[in-house]
Amino acid sequence: MENYIIKTLAYNKQVRVLFVDNTNMVKEICNKDNMNKLLKSTLGKTVSIACLISGILKRQQRISLKVNTSHPKSKIFADTDSMGNIRGYLSDHLLNSPLNGKRHVTIEQLIGNKGYIQVIKDLGMNSIFTGITDMPYGNIENDFSHYFNQSEQTPTYIKLNIIFDKNNDIILSRGIFVQLLPGASIHLMDQVKQIISENQFVLTNAESIEIVKERLLHLFEDSMFMESGAVQFLCGCSKEMFYGMLFSLSKEDLLDSVQKSNQIETVCNICGGKYYFSPLEIRNMLKSY
Ligand SMILES: [Zn+2]
Known part of the structure; x- marks a missing residue:
């Protein structure tokens, strides 16, 4: 199945809800012999966030995400444009780190207490904006939600799900991105989080895009479908x-x-x-x- 993104609005256009299934892309980028489960998961999450963010970019805009762990040379990169062309990779230092061979190291331990997120936005017309926030959660997805809340003052909630098989290969990757639009009641966010936590199947069941679309529209009040499209892995090297x-x-x-x-x-x-x-x-x- 193709990687896809679905964009909807809910609660009378007060809330933006984006959904992505990027299983194939994350398999291609992360299921490599030189990465253990920890690194696959860390890179897969960062790539998924880039996929979700591609859904809020306007033409010509690009965004680069950098997850800096407490070790200055161990970093995770992902970037995207508004066409949904995504790439992601680890710094050589992280790939060759002893952590790559170890079991039972958590993402939180990998990030450490000095980790931070950098978001570099290229808005076109030579306008570059860089935002930096710390990583109080050490799990990447909540840290990126924290970034949007702090740096862009936009209440945001990100929930990702990556499923592994018994060989520690990724077999499913999905994510949801919720943002309150200007003027929305702040209480709506709690409501949306509650609904997502009670309906985890959207993130766990490998269903077709049509079924997911229907389910999303039913989950939240006054939902309307905006558009859906493909996201794809594109390195862009030459x-x-x-x-x-x-x-x-x-x-x-x-x-x-x-x-x-x-x-x-x-x-x-x-x-x-x-x-x-x-x-x-x-x-x-x-x-x-
Ligand atoms: Zn390349």
Whole structure:
């Protein structure tokens, strides 16, 4: 099934409710041999939040999320545009961290007590806005709700669900994002949270988009369907971006591959895409070394 987002309004247009099923995307990004359950879960959650946020972006807008753990080099990244093109990855340090081999480490322990969230919004027309908030909950989803409440003064509630199989591979990923629109009664948020907690099946049952749409419209009062659409994993890397990496190799290594007529293979850490540089391309590059 495709990854999709459903956008609705409820309570007479006072509340925005977004729902995402990004199971396939999260499987593709997170179900890798070099990640344990903790890292899959951490990255999967961050990617899911990016998916949900894509639903509130306007044309040309992009948003980058950075979850900074207490270790300065261990970070989780995800970004999205308004078309629902999403990518997410872990810093090399986190991927190679001893935590990756350990069992029974929680997300809260990984984040530690100095963790913080950075949200970089590119609103187009050279307008960049950066928001930073701490992570008092240490579970990512409540911390992002906290970000919207604090930094954007918009009451927000995010609930995610990632299900693993017995091999610790992700088999389902869904999320819901609720935001009060200007002028909405603050009490509506408690009501919405209560309804979601009593109807967890929306986040746990792998049903088709049509059924989920119906269920969402029935859950909340005065609901109206706005639109639904696809979200997809798109890295956006290109061969040009990897020329810089060749420059980080020594001149001797580059000359060596030219002399031996060996091509050089580069691999994108985010999507696994491979780019090859022929001896001729390397020789041309060496002229400007
Ligand atoms: Zn890539």
